[in-house]
Amino acid sequence: xxxxxxxxxxxxxxxxxxxxxxxxxxxxxxxxxxxxxxxxxxxxxxxxxxxxxxxxxxxxxxxxxxxxxxxxxxxxxxxxxxxxxxxxxxxxxxxxxxxxxxxxxxxxxxxxxxxxxxxxxxxxxxxxxxxxxxxxxxxxxxxxxxxxxxxxxxxxxxxxxxxxxx
Numbered sequence: 518x519x520x521x522x523x524x525x526x527x528x529x530x531x532x533x534x535x536x537x538x539x540x541x542x543x544x545x546x547x548x549x550x551x552x553x554x555x556x557x558x559x560x561x562x563x564x565x566x567x568x569x570x571x572x573x574x575x576x577x578x579x580x581x582x583x584x585x586x587x588x589x590x591x592x593x594x595x596x597x598x599x600x601x602x603x604x605x606x607x608x609x610x611x612x613x614x615x616x617x618x619x620x621x622x623x624x625x626x627x628x629x630x631x632x633x634x635x636x637x638x639x640x641x642x643x644x645x646x647x648x649x650x651x652x653x654x655x656x657x658x659x660x661x662x663x664x665x666x667x668x669x670x671x672x673x674x675x676x677x678x679x680x681x682x683x
Contacts, residue, residue, distance in 0.1 A: 526571055527556055534575050541583060551586065555579045588629070592621045627677050631670055638663050639670035 534555060538548035555578045568574040596618055600608060609617060628636050634656060641647045641655060649667070653660040 523556075523560060526559070526575075530571055530575055531556070533572065534579060537576065538579055538583070547586070551579060551582050554582050558582075588625060589622055592625050593618060596621055623677075627673060630673050634658070635666045635669045638666035642667060 531552065535548055535552045538551050539545055542548050542551070555575055558578050600614075628640075631639065638652050638656060641652045642649070647655070649660050649663045653663045656663070
């Protein structure tokens with residue numbers, strides 16, 4: 518897609534997309550940010566598919582950004598609830614707070630790459646400490662399937678870990 522066609526897409530649909538996001542968010546500032554982010558995603562792509570319906574194309578990108586935003590809000594809300602119950606002496610500094618939030622966002626993104634049963638098996642194992650037999654019983658599958666779920670989850674974890682290795 519040429520710079521000119523992106524400019525035409527932007528000028529023809531910026532206002533419409535801003536209005537669509539504004540209705541979804543009830544916050545004009547955030548709607549403006551997500552509208553800009555939508556077009557930045559388009560500009561950042563090496564090649565773009567031919568699209569017949571530009572509004573549908575823009576809506577698909579914007580909806581993904583919106584879901585990411587809501588997911589981050591959920592993670593932050595859970596972290597703030599945790600902080601509310603923490604003794605004051607253990608409350609992290611502002612810098613540590615942001616580092617923890619960033620790590621939580623990354624973990625959330627990682628977990629959301631997993632299929633629901635794979636994610637549930639992984640969390641039951643890692644957070645609840647259940648054995649594979651207990652997980653199998655809880656999920657209504659065989660122990661062999663739990664092993665497959667765990668292998669899938671570990672592969673995703675390893676691939677994510679390799680992104681951060683030098």
